[in-house]
Amino acid sequence: MTTLSERPAVQGRRLPATIRAYVALTKPRIIELLLITTLPAMMLAVGGLPSWELLLATMAGGTLAAAAANVFNCWYDRDIDRLMHRTERRPLATGEITPRAALVFGLVLTVLSVALLYVTTTPLAAVLALGAIAYYAVVYTMVLKRHTRHSTLFGGVPGAAPVLIGWAAVTGTLAWPAVVFFGVVFCWQLPHFWALAMRFRADYARADVPMLPVVASPLSVGRQTVVWSWLTVAVSLLLWPVADGYGIGWVYTGAAAALGLWFVVEAHRLLRRIRSGAETKPMQLFHVSISYMALLSVAIIVDVLV
Structure with a gap:
């Protein structure tokens, strides 16, 4: 039996694992690859280096947007993730995080990303980010992925969206x-x-x-x-x-x-x-x-x- 004095220690050990699980839901490696194209798009738009404030805000907003889309993807695909060796250890597949908690997490990330981009960059960048999240979560994940061989083709739209978001964050246009x-x-x-x-x-x-x-x-x-x-x-x-x-x-x-x-x-x-x-x-x-x-x-x- 765990005593009262032992519970804080147990909870302390669980907290880092829980944080790692939530981070894993966002698929950090995919986010890194997406952000690679954001900076050159911003630099092209401004013809040089954008301000550090704008750069950090855009990168942060883009990170949160990509994270939100990936969380929704994990939430919806938790059933097939259990069947695939490549994804069977994802937090939703193992039960480490509940579907409800993941869904709330994705919604929070969505609100934060859109709000941050809207306030610190341009409305167009915020709209593009919201559109990319919705497209990846609904059009690709829920509608296309399980029903057509062409899902990768149409799924390429949100994957390339960071370019447009980066450009729009600088200019407010495309x-x-x-x-x-x-x-x-x-x-x-x-x-x-x-x-x-x-x-x-x-x-x-x-x-x-x-x-x-x-x-x-x-x-x-x-x-x-x-x-x-x-x-x-x-x-x-x-x-x-x-x-x-x-x-x-x-x-x-x-x-x-x-x-x-x-x-x-x-x-x-x-x-x-x-x-x-x-x-x-x-x-x-x-x-x-x-x-x-x-x-x-x-x-x-x-x-x-x-």
């Missing part, structure tokens, strides 16, 4: 460079996520989620991966003429060409392994895709500063 950069991130998400879905195909099949690698042949997935990799590179090069007046020049263009070559070569390697019947190793492309987007964002930052 412009063609923001749209093109949004297009880069949108196109990039398909080969990026399909590589992950290929690795965990059995998980998605077990949960009856019709991701493309589950319902299409490996050869079809490989071909579509190559096509979207080339589209990503093509749109990335389009940013040069469109954003020429915003500080984009030879530094970014050279980096985009070199990084794009690396990206498409790895996509073709994946297709070649599929055709030969060898081990596909899709995570190689997955990791390359992360480095590609991170370095492309750095190239924008460097070019604007130069």
Whole structure:
């Protein structure tokens, strides 16, 4: 039996674990990847470094918005998360956090993110953040994910939204460079996520989620991966003429060409392994895709500063 004197110690040990569980619901790794594109979008919009106050407010608001969307995703998908080895340890799947507590947490994060962006940046940035949360939580998670192979395609919209939010936070409007950069991130998400879905195909099949690698042949997935990799590179090069007046020049263009070559070569390697019947190793492309987007964002930052 736990004595009264022991209870504070037990509660003290549980608090860090509870905090870690709530943080896990927000999927921090995904948030980091989303925020990578926010800073270059803001710098493009202002033609240099935005104020530290605006930068911190936008990053904080964007973090809270992405966290809210991910919490709603975990809340709705808790049944299939229990069936997938990749997600079976998520707090809602294990019962560490109750569905009601998670739902309240997501709603609180939503209110905080929208309010912070509205007060400290622009109304448009706040509206875009709210729209991205609703799109990911409802349109992608609840409507598309379990019913169509095209869920990844349509789900790319909220994934690329940080670009628009970052631009709108600076200017209160949108412009063609923001749209093109949004297009880069949108196109990039398909080969990026399909590589992950290929690795965990059995998980998605077990949960009856019709991701493309589950319902299409490996050869079809490989071909579509190559096509979207080339589209990503093509749109990335389009940013040069469109954003020429915003500080984009030879530094970014050279980096985009070199990084794009690396990206498409790895996509073709994946297709070649599929055709030969060898081990596909899709995570190689997955990791390359992360480095590609991170370095492309750095190239924008460097070019604007130069």
